[in-house]
Amino acid sequence: MAVRLSPPPKHTLLAKPAPFLIHRPSTVRSIHRPDIGGPLFPGSVGVSRADWLSTCAILSSKAAASQQPDNADHSSGSADETHHLTTVNGHKSLDLVPIANLPKPLTITDLSPAPMHGNQLRVAYQGVPGAYSEAAAGKAYPNCEAIPCDQFEVAFQAVELWIADRAVLPVENSLGGSIHRNYDLLLRHRLHIVGEVQLPVHHCLLALPGVRKEYLTRVISHPQALAQCELTLTSLGLNVAREAFDDTAGAAEYVATNGLRDTAAIASARAAELYGLQILADGIQDDSGNVTRFVMLAREPIIPRTDRPFKTSIVFAHDREGTSVLFKVLSAFAFRNISLTKIESRPHRHRPIRLVDDANVGTAKHFEYMFYVDFEASMAEVRAQNALAEIQEFTSFLRVLGSYPMDMTPWMAASPPPPPPSSPSSSPSS
Numbered sequence: 001m002a003v004r005l006s007p008p009p010k011h012t013l014l015a016k017p018a019p020f021l022i023h024r025p026s027t028v029r030s031i032h033r034p035d036i037g038g039p040l041f042p043g044s045v046g047v048s049r050a051d052w053l054s055t056c057a058i059l060s061s062k063a064a065a066s067q068q069p070d071n072a073d074h075s076s077g078s079a080d081e082t083h084h085l086t087t088v089n090g091h092k093s094l095d096l097v098p099i100a101n102l103p104k105p106l107t108i109t110d111l112s113p114a115p116m117h118g119n120q121l122r123v124a125y126q127g128v129p130g131a132y133s134e135a136a137a138g139k140a141y142p143n144c145e146a147i148p149c150d151q152f153e154v155a156f157q158a159v160e161l162w163i164a165d166r167a168v169l170p171v172e173n174s175l176g177g178s179i180h181r182n183y184d185l186l187l188r189h190r191l192h193i194v195g196e197v198q199l200p201v202h203h204c205l206l207a208l209p210g211v212r213k214e215y216l217t218r219v220i221s222h223p224q225a226l227a228q229c230e231l232t233l234t235s236l237g238l239n240v241a242r243e244a245f246d247d248t249a250g251a252a253e254y255v256a257t258n259g260l261r262d263t264a265a266i267a268s269a270r271a272a273e274l275y276g277l278q279i280l281a282d283g284i285q286d287d288s289g290n291v292t293r294f295v296m297l298a299r300e301p302i303i304p305r306t307d308r309p310f311k312t313s314i315v316f317a318h319d320r321e322g323t324s325v326l327f328k329v330l331s332a333f334a335f336r337n338i339s340l341t342k343i344e345s346r347p348h349r350h351r352p353i354r355l356v357d358d359a360n361v362g363t364a365k366h367f368e369y370m371f372y373v374d375f376e377a378s379m380a381e382v383r384a385q386n387a388l389a390e391i392q393e394f395t396s397f398l399r400v401l402g403s404y405p406m407d408m409t410p411w412m413a414a415s416p417p418p419p420p421p422s423s424p425s426s427s428p429s430s
């Protein structure tokens, strides 16, 4: 059963910010922890699971101590965030399309006690079967049972409530940039990043059989997919409106179930197969090397190691005037020869604006940010521990989101997609 949170619009680009609040009083600065008998980051390389868990817990507790509860938001954020669009049920469907057999995405109201399951790993993703996120789940966890969820938020909660064991969620695309919604949700929820997977994304223009490009008046898809194909759509000479949809495969399903002959969807070849659509154009992403990076989330962190390349993701905020804090943070990595692979800033929802009073020139309004940084080192390395210990001295909030193996799989633009994982209705759990 798929009961939805609220009757959502079919498509939207409107943003409603998620009002999460997070702040730690600036007095909590010391890295010396008498309660654990020493410094936060012990200088030993081989951390035990208990050490690592307590390190995470300590960092997390700083956030938890000052985080204000907020359950009010279940809606979408900015244009490249997820939107509350419904998949289309109960509409006329094509005879050839076995859509009724496909699993329906989980919704907030489905998040009740975990169902019985076998020993197959259950992996939550956002979207419906045929979404790139489903393929990413299959690449991250071959042979998993992929569980579709209608929103990113639901995928987080599915893991927290033991309905799923893992979630695999997109965080950035090489053309479209960051998926901001998931950055915000990483902070609001308590899951740990335990891995990453990079998926080549090969888009197709899909329409009902017999439909020609000239018939099209609109193209629907996930905002990221629309952004990734913008130039190609124009060069194809399509004079069409672009409309945002919850996920690429959901857009394909919508075209199919509603018999729309003036609308095409941007989605995967697998979505074409699942929903009985024809491929009008193949490889329409603006760059053949288009790739989306997904993170794997779990309730427990993994023990960081040093025997293979690791990446660590952190988020921090500071409450000091001036510009030097960011410089100091970056220096803490640079001095230790630690490469950063990503830096992202998001509004500091608790204190988005700081007024700086300058008697001579008026009142300046500075925006405040949460900074997300990924760096190439394992938390089992002393240099990473020392870098974070130093950073904690001049930040007001610091949390390790995860320390996890880097995705080192060789990647070629033309490589075939991984085989799809099984889904609840297509293969019984063992």
Ligand SMILES: O=C(O)C(=O)C[C@]1(C(=O)O)C=C[C@@H](O)C=C1
Pocket: 126, 127, 130, 131, 132, 133, 134, 170, 173, 179, 201, 222, 224, 225, 246, 247, 248, 249, 292
């Ligand atoms: O809509 C899908 O198929 C998704 O899996 C989502 C998503 C995204 O959020 O960026 C994932 C990969 C592609 O970059 C396009 C869309």
